[in-house]
Amino acid sequence: MSEQPSRHNIFFPLTVLWGAAFVITILAAGATLISDPRAPVAIFLKEYAGIMLTVEVGGILTMALLAMAVDRRRTLQEMRERAAMAAESEMTTKGHES
Numbered sequence: 001m002s003e004q005p006s007r008h009n010i011f012f013p014l015t016v017l018w019g020a021a022f023v024i025t026i027l028a029a030g031a032t033l034i035s036d037p038r039a040p041v042a043i044f045l046k047e048y049a050g051i052m053l054t055v056e057v058g059g060i061l062t063m064a065l066l067a068m069a070v071d072r073r074r075t076l077q078e079m080r081e082r083a084a085m086a087a088e089s090e091m092t093t094k095g096h097e098s
Helices: 011-032 040-097
Strands: none
Touching: 011 040
């Protein structure tokens, strides 16, 4: 059986990137609790951390759903192709038997 090249799904790595951004934001927000409250990063995160986390969670969910949808579509397409090939080979062998 010939091996098909794997088709890369870009949405899985994008999900990981959104997750990494989420983790970094959480860690930075936690670090501001023990840092100088007058630091520019602490002021920025105090103001915008909630918005950033909301956007990051939305990005994670969107990319994860797109990744799963693309993967499912490709899987169903491959299953249909295999079924069509199996039916074609079955018809060919039945034709030779007659």
